Amino acid sequence: MARNEVRPVVTLKSTAGTGVTYVTRKNRRNDPDRLVLRKYDPVAGAHVPFREER
Template sequence: MARSTVRPVVRLTSAAGTGVTYVTRKNRLNDPDRLVLRKYDPVAGRHVLFREAR
């Protein structure tokens, strides 16, 4: 099966600089800019911003 180009897989990296990453999908039509989510960083032990890496 072909993967959709509208919903690509993106990697989110921690803004705290701990090296923790999350993998998710995003809709390019609704979010054309880089995705920023607030998620839990187990190394930092708290919620931090995770930004889309390209």
């Protein structure tokens, strides 16, 4: 069975510099660039942008 190339697993890393990460999937056809989502960082105690790592 082939891996799903359209929706790969990506790691999101906090821009607050705390080292917190989230793991999610993205659609390459809709979001070909690096994904940026605003999520909760428990170390910072606030919602901060999380950027896709490669």
